Amino acid sequence: MAKRPAYSNLVKTMRESKFLFTGELEPKKMVDLSSILHSAEEMKKTGKITAANVTDGPQGDAYTCSMVPCHLVQEKVGLETIWQMTVRDRNRIALFGDILGGSILGLRNLLALTGDHSALGDNKNARPVYDLDSTQLIDLVSKMVDDGTDLEGNEIEGGKIEMNVGCAANPNSNPREPEILKVGRKVEVGADFIQTQTSFDIDDAKEFLKELEKFNVPVLLGLFPIKNYGIAWYFNENIPGVSVPKDLLAALKTAKKQYKEDKKKRNEAIDKINIDFFEPFIKEIQKTTKAAGIHCMAVHYERLFEPLLKNF
Amino acid sequence: MIITQQKNIEEIYDMVKQYSKILVAGCDGCCQPPRSINEAKVLAQMLELKARSEGKELKWKAITVLRQCDDRIAATTVRPFIEQYDAIVSLSCGLGIVMMNRIFDNILTFPAQNSMFGGAENNAENTFAEYCETCGECLLGVTGGVCPMAGCAKNLSNGPCGGTVTGKCEVGGYTHECAWVKIYERLKKFNRLDLFTKYRPPRNYRNWSSPRFIEINKSYTNEEEPKKEEK
Numbered sequence: 389m390a391k392r393p394a395y396s397n398l399v400k401t402m403r404e405s406k407f408l409f410t411g412e413l414e415p416k417k418m419v420d421l422s423s424i425l426h427s428a429e430e431m432k433k434t435g436k437i438t439a440a441n442v443t444d445g446p447q448g449d450a451y452t453c454s455m456v457p458c459h460l461v462q463e464k465v466g467l468e469t470i471w472q473m474t475v476r477d478r479n480r481i482a483l484f485g486d487i488l489g490g491s492i493l494g495l496r497n498l499l500a501l502t503g504d505h506s507a508l509g510d511n512k513n514a515r516p517v518y519d520l521d522s523t524q525l526i527d528l529v530s531k532m533v534d535d536g537t538d539l540e541g542n543e544i545e546g547g548k549i550e551m552n553v554g555c556a557a558n559p560n561s562n563p564r565e566p567e568i569l570k571v572g573r574k575v576e577v578g579a580d581f582i583q584t585q586t587s588f589d590i591d592d593a594k595e596f597l598k599e600l601e602k603f604n605v606p607v608l609l610g611l612f613p614i615k616n617y618g619i620a621w622y623f624n625e626n627i628p629g630v631s632v633p634k635d636l637l638a639a640l641k642t643a644k645k646q647y648k649e650d651k652k653k654r655n656e657a658i659d660k661i662n663i664d665f666f667e668p669f670i671k672e673i674q675k676t677t678k679a680a681g682i683h684c685m686a687v688h689y690e691r692l693f694e695p696l697l698k699n700f
Numbered sequence: 701m702i703i704t705q706q707k708n709i710e711e712i713y714d715m716v717k718q719y720s721k722i723l724v725a726g727c728d729g730c731c732q733p734p735r736s737i738n739e740a741k742v743l744a745q746m747l748e749l750k751a752r753s754e755g756k757e758l759k760w761k762a763i764t765v766l767r768q769c770d771d772r773i774a775a776t777t778v779r780p781f782i783e784q785y786d787a788i789v790s791l792s793c794g795l796g797i798v799m800m801n802r803i804f805d806n807i808l809t810f811p812a813q814n815s816m817f818g819g820a821e822n823n824a825e826n827t828f829a830e831y832c833e834t835c836g837e838c839l840l841g842v843t844g845g846v847c848p849m850a851g852c853a854k855n856l857s858n859g860p861c862g863g864t865v866t867g868k869c870e871v872g873g874y875t876h877e878c879a880w881v882k883i884y885e886r887l888k889k890f891n892r893l894d895l896f897t898k899y900r901p902p903r904n905y906r907n908w909s910s911p912r913f914i915e916i917n918k919s920y921t922n923e924e925e926p927k928k929e930e931k
Contacts, residue, residue, distance in 0.1 A: 504870065516854065519902070519905065523899060527899075527902070562867075565884070566884035569893065570860065573858055
């Protein structure tokens with residue numbers, strides 16, 4: 389399909405072929421969003437983060453909605469957001485209504501996701517919705533943006549909305565082919581950009597990015613700097629299909645043991661481990677692939693952005 | 701067949717403990733595992749024991765019905781008994797329970813079972829498995845015979861999602877197969893990935909919204925009949 393206009397700064401920057409970075413904010417079960425705004429401010433201060441994702445009930449947990457934090461981050465911090473929206477909790481009527489609402493609030497990026505199943509979350513007995521799937525959500529946004537209608541063709545008063553829509557892709561997928569074919573479907577119905585899940589394997593990541601090139605859509609490769617050994621351990625044990633490299637895991641464990649009592653030194657050591665691992669990783673991606681940038685999922689680990697990104 | 705699971709005896713007894721004479725009705729229809737005359741007798745005996753443990757006397761009769769969900773069959777089989785009993789406990793699926801309550805509206809029919817799903821018997825895997833969700837909009841022709849409604853925890857029309865790992869689903873702790881990886885494998889085998897790649901638009905959930913009725917044709921004709929107007 390023909391490219392739609394770049395409504396967001398994110399998509400504009402991608403189309404200018406500037407290698408860019410996005411961050412991630414995760415509102416939890418909270419009414420006070422000051423920690424989210426603080427993270428956003430730290431990201432903004434680096435001058436390197438083009439936009440930040442705001443998650444929508446990750447792991448199927450019942451969390452503060454993503455729309456309000458998106459709005460407040462844009463309004464109070466001046467950092468553009470990528471509004472994550474899952475199809476788990478809302479039918480096409482609610483999705484449409486929320487997207488209209490978000491558009492009124494000035495949200496210009498939407499990342500269309502299926503969402504972790506509610507059976508994995510903290511309200512396991514909830515009835516999951518899945519009226520649409522994530523591809524159909526992209527179709528809905530496309531109709532709202534390109535035609536100014538809902539899925540049935542009913543017109544929006546005041547015309548089309550201005551929004552760009554992205555989709556996810558999984559570099560850890562196995563088998564790989566159905567994943568690639570699925571991304572193709574999403575691009576066909578109107579995805580403007582792709583953000584991938586996290587990758588720790590440079591060869592895998594490069595191969596995956598190569599396969600995505602044919603869609604001619606900007607791709608942000610997902611990376612997950614690890615704030616402490618516990619997170620790395622949890623990741624390895626509980627997230628199938630992704631494994632933290634042994635050396636990285638061992639280094640984090642050593643740092644934890646070595647500086648058990650000294651938090652400051654421990655943090656410095658952990659930051660160095662992450663920088664030593666991810667800086668060359670990012671440089672290699674920037675040099676050898678057509679990726680539009682990096683989606684850095686350093687949630688609640690904003691102190692890393694400045695030292696990690698200073699050479700980019 | 702309709703796959704059922706018997707309720708806890710405490711729950712069944714709680715529903716009928718205020719009655720002194722009950723009719724326990726098995727069903728010989730498609731309910732699986734079988735809940736026929738012998739299962740009805742055993743349930744009645746268990747309820748009797750339960751009543752005795754509370755110092756009460758419970759009189760019962762156990763019968764079975766060819767299909768409780770067929771009004772004519774249920775009416776002719778059960779009608780001779782109902783005058784003598786205070787309540788009916790049914791071992792059919794939910795269809796039979798509702799039908800019995802509709803036919804015999806002067807006596808309450810209580811469920812002894814939970815109806816789980818419409819299922820197939822897979823002896824190779826030793827399971828009753830839900831292969832179809834009766835969604836009213838069959839996609840099996842474009843999915844290599846694997847149902848993405850029954851087989852996918854998220855009912856996706858355009859899968860797989862990110863919750864699949866080496867062909868297993870995030871729901872159920874990566875033990876169940878991902879329907880969409882299976883669909884991919886089936887279509888690839890028959891060189892029909894064109895069907896996999898095709899975008900499937902949002903579904904028409906009016907076909908899947910309760911209550912659902914289909915008119916049973918009473919007659920056929922080749923003459924033009926007036927169409928019913930939709931309001």
